[in-house]
Amino acid sequence: MVMKLHEYQAKQVFADAGIPTPASQLASDVDGVVAAADEVGYPVAIKAQVQVGGRGKAGGIKLVDDEDEAREAADEILGMDLKGYHVGSVLVEEAVDFVNELYVGITMDRGEGKPVAMVSTKGGVNIEEVAEEDPDAIAREHIDPSFGMHPYQARKAVYDAGVDQAVARDVSSVLMTLYELWDDRDGSDAEINPLMVTADDEVIAADAVMNIDEDALFRQPELAEMEAEAASTGDDLEQKADEYGFDYVRLEGNTGIIGNGAGLVMTTLDLVDYYGGEPANFLDVGGGAKADRIANALDMVFSDDNVDSVVFNIFGGITRGDEVAKGINEALEQFDEIPKPVVVRLAGTNWEEGMEILNEDLVTVEQTLEDAVQRAVEYAGEVNE
Amino acid sequence: MSVLVDDDTRVVVQGITGGEGKFHAEQMMEYGTNVVAGAVPGKGGQEVNGVPVYDTVHQAVEEENADTSVIFVPPAFAGDAVFESLDSDLDLAVAITEGIPTQDMARVNKRLSETDTRLIGPNCPGLITPGEAKLGILPGNIFAEGNVGLVSRSGTLTYQVVDNLTNRGIGQTTAIGIGGDPIIGTDFVDALELFENDPDTDAIVMCGEIGGEDEEEAAAFIDDHVDTPVAGFIAGRTAPPGKRMGHAGAIVSGSGTGTAESKINALNDAGVPVGDTPEEVADHIEEFLA
Numbered sequence: 001m002v003m004k005l006h007e008y009q010a011k012q013v014f015a016d017a018g019i020p021t022p023a024s025q026l027a028s029d030v031d032g033v034v035a036a037a038d039e040v041g042y043p044v045a046i047k048a049q050v051q052v053g054g055r056g057k058a059g060g061i062k063l064v065d066d067e068d069e070a071r072e073a074a075d076e077i078l079g080m081d082l083k084g085y086h087v088g089s090v091l092v093e094e095a096v097d098f099v100n101e102l103y104v105g106i107t108m109d110r111g112e113g114k115p116v117a118m119v120s121t122k123g124g125v126n127i128e129e130v131a132e133e134d135p136d137a138i139a140r141e142h143i144d145p146s147f148g149m150h151p152y153q154a155r156k157a158v159y160d161a162g163v164d165q166a167v168a169r170d171v172s173s174v175l176m177t178l179y180e181l182w183d184d185r186d187g188s189d190a191e192i193n194p195l196m197v198t199a200d201d202e203v204i205a206a207d208a209v210m211n212i213d214e215d216a217l218f219r220q221p222e223l224a225e226m227e228a229e230a231a232s233t234g235d236d237l238e239q240k241a242d243e244y245g246f247d248y249v250r251l252e253g254n255t256g257i258i259g260n261g262a263g264l265v266m267t268t269l270d271l272v273d274y275y276g277g278e279p280a281n282f283l284d285v286g287g288g289a290k291a292d293r294i295a296n297a298l299d300m301v302f303s304d305d306n307v308d309s310v311v312f313n314i315f316g317g318i319t320r321g322d323e324v325a326k327g328i329n330e331a332l333e334q335f336d337e338i339p340k341p342v343v344v345r346l347a348g349t350n351w352e353e354g355m356e357i358l359n360e361d362l363v364t365v366e367q368t369l370e371d372a373v374q375r376a377v378e379y380a381g382e383v384n385e
Numbered sequence: 386m387s388v389l390v391d392d393d394t395r396v397v398v399q400g401i402t403g404g405e406g407k408f409h410a411e412q413m414m415e416y417g418t419n420v421v422a423g424a425v426p427g428k429g430g431q432e433v434n435g436v437p438v439y440d441t442v443h444q445a446v447e448e449e450n451a452d453t454s455v456i457f458v459p460p461a462f463a464g465d466a467v468f469e470s471l472d473s474d475l476d477l478a479v480a481i482t483e484g485i486p487t488q489d490m491a492r493v494n495k496r497l498s499e500t501d502t503r504l505i506g507p508n509c510p511g512l513i514t515p516g517e518a519k520l521g522i523l524p525g526n527i528f529a530e531g532n533v534g535l536v537s538r539s540g541t542l543t544y545q546v547v548d549n550l551t552n553r554g555i556g557q558t559t560a561i562g563i564g565g566d567p568i569i570g571t572d573f574v575d576a577l578e579l580f581e582n583d584p585d586t587d588a589i590v591m592c593g594e595i596g597g598e599d600e601e602e603a604a605a606f607i608d609d610h611v612d613t614p615v616a617g618f619i620a621g622r623t624a625p626p627g628k629r630m631g632h633a634g635a636i637v638s639g640s641g642t643g644t645a646e647s648k649i650n651a652l653n654d655a656g657v658p659v660g661d662t663p664e665e666v667a668d669h670i671e672e673f674l675a
Contacts, residue, residue, distance in 0.1 A: 001629055108487055110567040110597050110634070113494035128638075145491040186488055215633070216486035218461055247631040251623075262565055262631025263539020263594050266620040267663065270645075273623045274661055282624075284631040287483075287522075287540075315544045317510060317524045348544055349524050369545060370664055 002188045002211040003227045004051040008091045010208035013185070014192070017177050020204045024093035033074035034067055036092035042066055043095040046073045050085040053126070058082050063095055096204055098196035102163060103127050103138070104175050105191030105209075106182040115143045115182070117153065117175060119161040123194035137161075149179040166201045174203060185223060186216030237281075237304055244296045246283055253278025255380045256301035256310040256340070260285050260319045268313050268373060277377030280307045288318040294327025302339055308383035310342045311376035313369055321346045321354025332362040341379040345372035387514035387559045388534070388579040388586075389477060389503070390453070394518055397422040397442060397451035397475075399458055399466050401433050406457035409481075409522050410434060413455070416525040418518040421449040424469075442473040453477040455511065455520050463507065464489030471500045479520045480507035480570070487633070490568040497570060504570025508633070510540035510562035521562070531556020533670055534580035534613075536573060537592035538565050538599075539632070542620055542663075546592055549667040555674065558586045565594070565632030573603035581611045588614050588673040590666060591657070595621030596635045596643040604651035616669035617652045617659040619645045 005013070008026050015021045025036035026049070037044045048060030055061050060082045062073035070092075080087050101124030109116040120138040122130045130137055139160035141153045154172040163171050174195065182190040189211040196206045217224045241248030247262065251269075255277045259265040262284050269279040281304060285297050301310050314324045324346060332338055342363045346354045358365065364379075366372035396413070400406035401423030411434050414420050422445035423433055429440035439445045442454060454475050458466040463482040470478035471493070485507050497504055505512060511521010515528040527544055529551045537543040543562050550557065561576050563569055573591060580586045589611075593600035600619065607615055621630055621637070622645040629636040637643045649659045660666035 001633065108491065108567065113491055113568045115491065144495060145488065146495050183488070186486055188487060213487050215460060215484045216488065219486075247629075249625075249628045249630060251625065259541075261539055261541025262635055263537070263542030263592065263620045264545055266539075266594060266624060266630050266635070267542055267545065267618075269624070270620060270622045271662060279623055282628075282630055315541045315548070317540060317544055318522055347548060348527065368664075370662055 001214040003214050003217065003223070005210045005212065005223070005226055006049045006051065007047065007208055008049055009226050010210035011205065013181065013210055014205055014208050017181050019174055019177055019192070020202070021208070022094040022096050022204055022206065024091050026089055027074070027092055028089040029078065030071055030074045033090060033092055034070055037064070037067070037070045040092055040094050044070070045093045045095050046070065046077060047091045047093060048077050048080070048082055048087040049089045049091055050082050050087055052083045052085055055082065060087065096196050096206055097198060099199050100164070100197035101194035102171060102197065103191070103193045104171065104178060104195050105189065105193070106179050106187065107189045109142065112142055115145060115179070117141045117143060117149060117157050117179060119157045119163065119171070119175065121162050127193055143179065148183060149176060151176060164197070167197050167203055170203045171195065174205070185210070186213045186220055187211065188213045237300070240303070241283070241300060244300060246285060246297065246300065248300065249282040250304065251279050251281055252306070253280045254306050254308040254383070255376050256280045256304065256307040258283045258285065258297045258301060258310065259313040260287065260289065260315065264313065264315055268311065268369070271370065271373040272311070272377055275374050275377045277380055280304055289323065291323050291327035291330055294324050295331035298328065298331040298342070307340055309340055309376045309379035311372050312342060312344045313372055314346050314348070316346070316348030316350060318349070320349050321351040322357055325354035325357035328363060329357065329359045333359070338362055343372050343376040343379070345369055387517065388583050389559060389561070390512055390514050390518050390520055392417060392419065392517040394419060394453050394520070395449065395451050396420045396520065397424050397445040397449070397454050399424045399442065399454055399456045399470065401425060401436065401438060401457070402428050402431065403457060407433055409457065410436065413519055416519045418520065422451050442469045446473050446475065451475065453520065454479065456480045456482060458482055460484035460486070464493055467493050467504065467507070468496060471496050471502050471504070475502050477503050477505070479505045479509070479511050481509065481511060481521055483508040485566070487567055490566065494568050505561065506564040506569060508566045509564030510543060512559060512561040514559045515557050523560070523562070527551055528560065529556035532558060532585055532587040532674070533590060534558050534583065534586040535560040535590040535592070536576035536580070537562055538594050538634070539592065539620065542592050546590060546618065546663050546666055549663045550590070550670060553667055553671060555667070555670060558583060565634050567597065567634045573599050574606045577603060577606060577611055577615070581613050586613060588616070588670050590616055590618070590670060592618045592620070593648055594619060594632065594635050595624050595630065595637050595645050596632070598643070600648035601651040604655040604657065607657060608655040614673040615657045616666050616673070617657045618663060618666045619648045619659060621645050
């Protein structure tokens, strides 16, 4: 999993490392935006701070020339729903006059198992589209992680991409710094798109993406603090799952799914679809879950209003069937009436003990994965009728 | 016959004094695995379940002739533990640990290319040769001796498919969980090659999932180099782009790479039938063996 920094956070990290960035200030209300714009100096860009791509197209970025326009834009953007994310703050940023837009980025190439540096003169647009339609427009240089990026590699990527000689030195230097940041801060992706080139041949990072490997946050305390700040704008249920420590993804359907192990939970989703139902979520309780964790999982799925039935599929390796059964009983016995029908399938470690403990008045038991999924889909269908 | 592990394998457990390490070392021994040593810095001279503990893996190799390591070290220290095993002249290292930082694994990956040690994992359930030995956390009782090789990116999905096979009386030569992380030691191609060269493996099950391009590469390899019949399964057909489905590696990128569809098509093109359900995978294997 990656932790995504907001643009203003990533820019701060980049600026601290010496990468040129435009003057900017964060604001969370209209008066704050006007005050920030006065300080930065018009014209300014007002940019929604949410972690989704395509903010500009979705109306989350506006260029303004004076206070009236700033008020209007701030009023519009603050509080808006941008692709499912609430906009709580905006970055008020000096508008940069540019002649060219470049792309520079560092990411992990999982196929090669190595970091790769990328440079393109086709910045300012969706780089994934460029990668697909015109892959030669992106110069790539793989990096040996035990040495880090050699300066010649940065130069090579920049020249291979066809960057103008007048700015090649500065772009190489930005790329070197970006790799060092990526390496020091346990980045999974670090990119600047666009890296603007001005008429005076100066380069400046007009946007900033910095995604951090969550598994490494234990050794990145400063970034872990930023995460607390960044995490406050997602889906409510996904936030609740974070608190419980579940791997959870909310989907559109009405059959709730709980299981152990990512591959098996994904398979359960696929089977719901295969048997004509629609999965409401992905919820992996992980390995070795105890009763309280199982009860929390049921609570999670019950609190999704879309859910009409639940399939609980556990194949125990380190997870024990008796603990699972205890958790299910615990969660369901508190209700006078079970809110949504629950189908349970237990296999693997201690499944017989689990079946003895499980209160079968509260759930429907099936022996195989296929049968359990079909039954849950059937229940979800009945509710709709 | 089997691949990678049998009852001659001499195992050192890194992290044997921790909760997980201790429990699973015991489980491995109960299954018949030859656990000859533990390695935990600062705990040298102790015993766990009657197994001598050494401060370093080198000592365990020197004193007990360990040739294989199973790693139950917490994620912050696991990268270092893998390096230690790679630098100790072992044949095989199995990293069970989940949550090792990806950049640590990139460095491990570089070192792997310079040594003869094979790495399985990380973030994997390990591997088992039924009736002989297991390395890792797989529940031994669902496996049976037989002639099907199995390789999978996911732990519990492995158990599910094995259960479908064993219930029909179809046993396994060796089952290998290669792990769900973006950077892993042994990939599908490596495992397929091992099974192809094992005279006792008559059919192979390959369980993949969304994310990355390992399944596509495996399909190309099967087309060119594998005569043993292979049946496949791909998890994550219903996964939406951009959302990670549990495993760090299981994500369909925004540009549409890593989809189940691309993997299923690649496998079908290589003559590999892909089951819609785990039960269908067992159907295919049964046909191969008939």
